[in-house]
Amino acid sequence: MSAPPAAEAPSSLPWRDALKVYLEPATLRMLALGFSAGLPLLLVLGTLSFRLREAGIDRTTIGFLSWVGLAYGFKWAWAPLVDRVPVPPFTTLLGRRRGWLLIAQFTVIAGLCGMAFNDPRDGLPPLVWCAVLVAFGSATQDIALDAFRIESAAARKQAALAAAYQTGYRLAMIWAGAGVLWIAAWAELPGLAGYQNSAWKFAYLVMAGSMAVGVITVLLSPEPVRAAPPRPKSAGEWLESVLIEPFADFIRRYRWQAVLILSLIAVYRISDVVMGIMANPFYVDMGFTKDEVATVSKIYGVIMTLVGAFVGGVLSMRLGVMRVLMLGAVLSAASNLLFAGLATRGHDLTALVLVVSADNLAGGIASAAFIAYLSSLTNVSYSATQYALFSSLMLLLPKFIAGYSGAFVDAFGYHAFFIGTAALGVPVLFLVALASRGYTNGAAKDNKKAPDPAAT
Secondary structure, eight states: OOOOOOOOOOOOOOHHHHHHGGGSHHHHHHHHHHHHHHHHHHHHTHHHHHHHHHTTOOHHHHHHHGGGGHHHHTGGGTHHHHHHOOOTTHHHHHOHHHHHHHHHHHHHHHHHHHHHTOOGGGOHHHHHHHHHHHHHHHHHHHHHHHHHHHTTSOGGGHHHHHHHHHHHHHHHHIIIIIIHHHHHHHHSOTTOOSOOHHHHHHHHHHHHHHTHHHHHHHHHSOOOOOOOOOOOSSHHHHHIIIIIHHHHHHHHHHTTHHHHHHHHHHHTTHHHHHHHHTHHHHHHHTTOOHHHHHHIIIIIHHHHHHHHHHHHHHHHHHHOHHHHHHHHHHHHHHHHHHHHHHHTTOSOHHHHHHHHHHHHHHHHHHHHHHHHHHHHHOOGGGHHHHHHHHHHHHHHHHHHHHTTHHHHHHHHOHHHHHHHHHHTTHHHHHHHHHHHHHOOGGGGGGGOOOOOOTTO
């Protein structure tokens, strides 16, 4: 049992050593696997909302369909199975982490192919069920991948791995955001105005093929070294070790602080998640074309996110996670106010570049620090289950609220919506301040981290 942690001290790691960690094998693997993790998200949420709006689906329906993303919020429910249950022949041949990763990636590929072959104008249910399959496979991939990342390096290197993961994730978002729009625009038949499902079909099939990056990386990666869990003596003991103990361990280690930590996790990304559901419908309604959105939102924006993730990772190692966590919270909430201003300008391409760039820079800084924070809270014996709990909790409330975003925009307009999402971030600042009092670098020591395997 750990004592209540005290204030965090900045790291004394030299700048050169802090940067060299980005060239280590474990970090480079996370770059490629981050791409595999980031690819499905936009295809069932952001890019899909653009496709649906172009097909004439109303904003209220698009908002409610974002609840497909709740699969990410409930992944803790099957995380214990991913953490402990082998699935022959995948786990026999590849190991537990890599085996589950490959299963999840095949599920995503199947769902994306299904989305490609369904036209939303012929009825939404088939498309929605395929999107649910993609979300389920993607959430399962996240569970296994988070455990893979945490077990692949020592606690002091987790911020760098988080930054590499975010870099790969955002590169995938360029491809799943800008790439899919460019491909759909290129595949459109000349002379035909309006929505063309054949173009979207081709684009989604290309996205399904792009999951090969993750599949190949899994096949070429070593299974992380981890201590074997004790063999249970009975079925009841097995259920307790798989379903109960990961959550009980967290409560034992943090006691009353667990409530504060879980509250912070639940709302930290609320401004970004709620705002993000209406971003693509907003671009369509403001008259921006596919090419403009692809170039600005998915290129300039994602490049700034990569810069933010790199800066956030380095600053977290140098200045401490909690300081950067506060900085990210302030910037994320404030950047939504820029969208409120953009809503009053209409089709202004220069303003779009500035607003999207600032918003994504803030998001990159916040994400790198937040992932490092979550990683430091886990016990390596239950890394998949505990991290799944944290990342699920991070999305559950924001995605539920985001389901009403379309109805809110229809009732009050985009300007009021963006101001409201910025206001949602204010309570986060107070929670970060309170959590900073109890956080320490020593918290990671209480998580029973395994020896650093990064050099192997």
